[in-house]
Amino acid sequence: MIRVILNGACGRMGRSFATLCENTADIFIVAGVDENTKTARHSFPVYDDIGKIRVPADVIVDFSVPAALDRILRYALDNNLKLLVATTGHSRSQLNDLRLASEKIAVFKAANLSVGISVLSRLAAICADALTDFDAAITETHHKNKLDAPSGTALMLKNSITSSGPPSRAVCINSIRGGTVTGKHEVVFLGNYETITITHEATCKDVYALGAIRAIRFLSSETAGFYTPDDLFMTNSGN
Template identity: 40%
Template sequence: MKVIMNGALGKMGRQIWSLLEEGKNGTEIACGVDIGADGSDPRIVKSLSDFTGKADIIIDFSHHACTGDLLAYAIERKLPVIIATTGHTAEELETIRAASEKIAVFHAGNFSLGIAILCDFARRAAAMMPEANIEIIEKHHNQKLDAPSGTALMLANDIKEARKDATFVCGRYGHGKRTEQEIGIHALRLGGVIGEHEVILATPTETITLKHEAHTRALFADGALVAAGFLFGKPAGLYNMKDIVKN
């Protein structure tokens, strides 16, 4: 499976590039794409339009602002796409949805199997404890651009499946009690933290804490390649980590 690595010179792009060079999961490099390409590696070009060779799939770890151009290229070449960037605007999310009617698109804010399990646990716990107050705490390194994290929003949206009237409150400031419908989401940016996510459910008599810690970015690189193997050959549609867990 020949992979176009979009965002090849970023932190995650470099991790996946190393795995592609090893041929992990039957993959190989089609090319890398990065705006920072300086010609030192001829396999990495500045723009997707600079590559016209054979490819089977695109993995995107670039920037959400590139979504439109990325999907236009993928549709033109009829290539499935793994979208692993976060921070998308409502308009960009609609672009992703529309593209999925024409090609296979896998979109996730986190490619860890453990996070997929955490999302499932959180949704089920929220359904089984309708009286519990729920708060989400996420921690990342001090260079992360978006807040809350895509993973925190994944968790919140999964919980909302069990709490249809839930409202999201990002951070908390001022006076007044929390509402029963509220899901608090708190973002911490500290040092070199790779990623930690906690879901806390509390009633007047007990508290449950569900937590996931990422120890290395290799976790997400491995997950992206698993997602690529899953998506390859799939019909047009919008897929996510739930589909892998179900599969």
């Protein structure tokens, strides 16, 4: 049994993840944390500060806001817990802190936990490598409540393109916010008289919760280190 502390327990993703865990035999949420505990409707206790948790755990799962990172990182280090950071929008210095922490604990950082985005990223890298004189652009669409723009996934895709093809290629990112769209990413390569478009659309946020379950299982057998969805999905793509 893998014991989980869920940070951001009352948000959209926290609720989706908690619901999925109710029917997942090997993962048990021992406690949640949320700035806003008034909306908590969970079978596990939810605290307004991770420091108030007194039960043992194995992994912290974070679906909250970037500002929460410093607190949960300190708790993970102090208690030797593994950490799955699914929150997006962190600063460069916070990402650096995560890298440093991964010398002592296992850290899994994912801008996107769907297997489809992992494959899209690889396809974008193949195109970037083969089509060096094409222009590239990314369009991402999300629901109107998403806080960060561009999305962490769009930034990750941009990085795949610039690290596989010419690093100087400008990759424009267009961000659209509106309605209830779970998450859509479109990568376009535009050449002379031809265009390649690769699109991924998540139709339900449970896809990310399912990815989190897989990442937790992966983390549970890893030692200190920095892991990403490539480590999870590159070797097998089943469920």
